[in-house]
Amino acid sequence: MRHVLVLNASYEPLNITTWRRAMVMLLKGKAEGLEHDLGRPIRPDHHLPTVIRLRQFVRVPYKQLPLTRRNVFHRDGHSCQYCGFQGEQLSIDHVLPRSRGGGDSWENVTTACLRCNVRKGNRTPREAGMPLAREPRRPISSLYFEATRQIRAGTHQEWAKYVIGA
Template identity: 65%
Template sequence: MGKVLVLNASYEPLNITSWRRAVVLLIKGKAEQVEHNGKYVYSGFPLPTVIRLRHYVRVPYKEIPLTRKNLLHRDSHSCQYCGYSGDDLTLDHVIPRSRGGGDSWENIVTACVRCNVKKGSRTPKEANMPLQYQPRKPYSSLYFEVTKHVKNGVNQEWRKYVIGI
């Protein structure tokens, strides 16, 4: 039936859960329904798509791993120099490793093979190849999950609860 976005009492996104777990939280009075999609669990009980916890929950900060998969998702599976989107994308260091550039969210972008070879061991400015978007560290791991749902055309009502979509 779908996934449900769980908000903290402060309306900050916490996680994504199943509709069954969301219904249990609603029935137990631990959460309130914020959004629904017009479908019903049973007569008079709309299926939630966004719920908000009644009490604030402290959540420890969770570091997002710097992986190829996460970089591709952050950069929307496209070359950050020419915009090409295909299967044969590589990872490129904005400031090359040969010049002291390290592995960080702010220094690695996705690039097609052609642009990566063309840029070589130069900076984008030296190669006259400006970046389409300045690379940055994502807001949170939940941000990744939410953007996948919203970009697929599902759960558009989640958009207003997440910064940067």
């Protein structure tokens, strides 16, 4: 099933929908097509959309993404931020250890394999001589996760210019 990135009238990503729903919005005049899959014509003059933009601005309330183990792993690409290991033996590491005043926040937790987590111990990455691959940051939204996954997989490279940080 092909997915379509839906942008607000301000070009801000809103959600990801199916190509059928996107076609309905295009045919009803509620959206305009910005990017199309030229390899998949529906009719000689119509191609499947991959990015559409709503004609009218939709106000969406902001909802923060909760700090959960699953979301931290997803943000970090399910890989250790110290050595790059990808596998089942992953854990959550506090950049500034809790015993030294570090709390549970997006900016202080990262994904680490068990080996690196034990090696780092009760130290900061600088003290342990273990630099982080990426500085931990608060993700923008769950839509950001899905969109960047699609972009990295190579299925929707054209989404990159609409998703900040992808």
